[in-house]
Amino acid sequence: MARSDVQLMLDVKAGDDASFDFLLVKYRSPLVNFLYRMVRDTATAEDLAQEVFLRVYRARKQYTPSAKFTTWLFRIATNVALNSVRDNRYQKMEVSLDAPVSSEEASAPRELPAREMRIDEHLLERDRVAFIQRAIASLPEKQRAAVLLHKYEEMDYAEIAKILDCTEAALKSLLFRAYENLRLQLAPLVTQPAPQRAGERRPS
Amino acid sequence: MKCEDVSNNLIAYLDMRMDSVERREVEEHLANCAACRARAEEFRGVSNLLGEMPAIEPSFGFDARVRQRVAAEPHRTWFQWLIPQPRLALAAVLLIALTVWVERLPQTTTGTLAPNIATASSEQDFNAIKDLGVLENYDVVTKMDALSELVPANEQPTQKPEPSQTESND
Numbered sequence: 001m002a003r004s005d006v007q008l009m010l011d012v013k014a015g016d017d018a019s020f021d022f023l024l025v026k027y028r029s030p031l032v033n034f035l036y037r038m039v040r041d042t043a044t045a046e047d048l049a050q051e052v053f054l055r056v057y058r059a060r061k062q063y064t065p066s067a068k069f070t071t072w073l074f075r076i077a078t079n080v081a082l083n084s085v086r087d088n089r090y091q092k093m094e095v096s097l098d099a100p101v102s103s104e105e106a107s108a109p110r111e112l113p114a115r116e117m118r119i120d121e122h123l124l125e126r127d128r129v130a131f132i133q134r135a136i137a138s139l140p141e142k143q144r145a146a147v148l149l150h151k152y153e154e155m156d157y158a159e160i161a162k163i164l165d166c167t168e169a170a171l172k173s174l175l176f177r178a179y180e181n182l183r184l185q186l187a188p189l190v191t192q193p194a195p196q197r198a199g200e201r202r203p204s
Numbered sequence: 205m206k207c208e209d210v211s212n213n214l215i216a217y218l219d220m221r222m223d224s225v226e227r228r229e230v231e232e233h234l235a236n237c238a239a240c241r242a243r244a245e246e247f248r249g250v251s252n253l254l255g256e257m258p259a260i261e262p263s264f265g266f267d268a269r270v271r272q273r274v275a276a277e278p279h280r281t282w283f284q285w286l287i288p289q290p291r292l293a294l295a296a297v298l299l300i301a302l303t304v305w306v307e308r309l310p311q312t313t314t315g316t317l318a319p320n321i322a323t324a325s326s327e328q329d330f331n332a333i334k335d336l337g338v339l340e341n342y343d344v345v346t347k348m349d350a351l352s353e354l355v356p357a358n359e360q361p362t363q364k365p366e367p368s369q370t371e372s373n374d
Contacts, residue, residue, distance in 0.1 A: 017274070024270055032262045046266055053270045057277060132253050151254045156221070172212045179215060182250045183243075190249035 005069035013060045020060075023069075024053055030153060031077055037148050038081040039088075040137045048084055052077045067162060074153065075163045078145050085141050128189065135185035143178035150175060205229045210240050218248055 003011070003019070005026075011019035031052055036045035055076050063072075136144060142164060149160045161171045183190065210233045216222050217230045234241045 020274065021271070024267060028262050028266060028270075029259070032266070033259050036260055037257070042260065042263075045260075046263060049262070049266070050270050050273060054273050054277075057274050129257060132257055136254070136257075147254070150215075150219075151251070152257075152259075157216070169212075172216065175215050176212055179247050179250055182254075183246045186250055186253050189253055190246055 006065040009056075009060070009063055009069055010065065012057070013063050020057060023056070027070075027073060028053075031073070034074070034077060034148055034153065035081055037133075037136060037152065038141075038144060039084055040133060044084065048077075048080050052080050055080070068159060070153075070155070071159050071162050074149060074155075078149075078163055081145065082141050131189065132186065135182055138185055139178055139181055143174055143181065146171060146174045147178045147182070205233045207233075207237060207240055210234070210237070211243070214240075214244055214247055215251075218244065218251060 003022075005023065008019040008022050012023070028049065031049045032045050035048045035052075036042060039045055039048065052073070056073065059076075136147065139147065146160060146164060149155050149163060150157075155163075157168045157171055161168045164171065164174075166174070210217075210230055213222065213226065213230060217227065222230065234244055
């Protein structure tokens with residue numbers, strides 16, 4: 001019989017490192033994806049995911065199954081992601097127009113990390129996915145985390161509220177504000193139907 | 205249901221995460237409110253766009269790097285294997301030590317407090333001997349009450365010579 005995540009973590013606590021390996025294999029992909037959508041950089045997302053697994057391992061002796069394992073795991077992941085985003089925010093906002101440009105960069109227009117995108121930038125954006133990614137990245141961190149946990153991890157409101165340390169009512173309001181922001185950011189695409197891929201089921 | 209209530213529950217409605225009663229209330233409101241209906245459609249469009257985001261896969265060496273970092277973490281020593289819960293072991297040792305100390309407490313108390321009691325009683329004896337001359341003086345003793353009414357109690361020793369002066373005058 002397959003062991004639950006909580007049981008696996010209790011086994012890790014008891015000194016069974018093989019159980020940690022099960023958790024690693026099971027959650028590496030959701031974690032890397034969540035962190036990638038939070039920080040918009042693959043290498044950083046992987047570094048942060050490693051950090052999350054390491055924190056889980058270090059905290060094994062203090063682990064108590066008071067909540068779902070995913071709640072605990074994504075709470076750690078959200079904290080790691082929010083810290084990373086906050087640490088890098090000012091660094092990324094500081095782009096010097098006088099800085100020397102490499103030959104590769106010279107051929108492409110420089111992308112300024114503006115929080116608000118202009119409509120002409122919207123229209124020029126070739127890659128639809130990159131456009132959606134940018135819209136998600138433009139959300140305030142907590143709204144972004146709420147949307148990602150809700151949409152991609154398909155967690156219920158109670159679990160997301162625990163992860164983000166807020167009430168369910170506050171979470172509903174947070175999600176509403178996030179969708180309002182996304183509605184404005186994605187306005188040029190909202191009216192355009194996406195090309196339907198074969199065998200793809202449209203989300204409800 | 206008001207527009208504000210519908211707004212806060214719109215995503216739950218679109219996700220089908222509402223019970224049938226709430227759902228019917230939202231639907232009734234949407235049927236009569238064009239603004240909320242338009243917003244609901246746009247939110248549905250946003251949700252569909254978010255669904256277009258492809259998932260990425262961790263790189264080939266991801267697991268190996270995590271395992272390597274985990275392996276580099278300090279592990280338990282042989283001593284820690286003998287005592288899996290060091291805090292519990294420490295608490296147990298402290299409890300035993302406290303019990304032993306409490307068991308021995310009455311004997312220790314007699315031993316340590318006895319000198320103090322002896323010191324106190326010897327001080328009392330010394331004070332009594334010191335004032336013995338005064339107490340043996342019959343006149344002083346007989347006039348003690350009258351004197352204590354005249355002067356403060358802490359100045360009594362300075363008044364000691366007075367009775368003798370009175371006596372000599374007599």
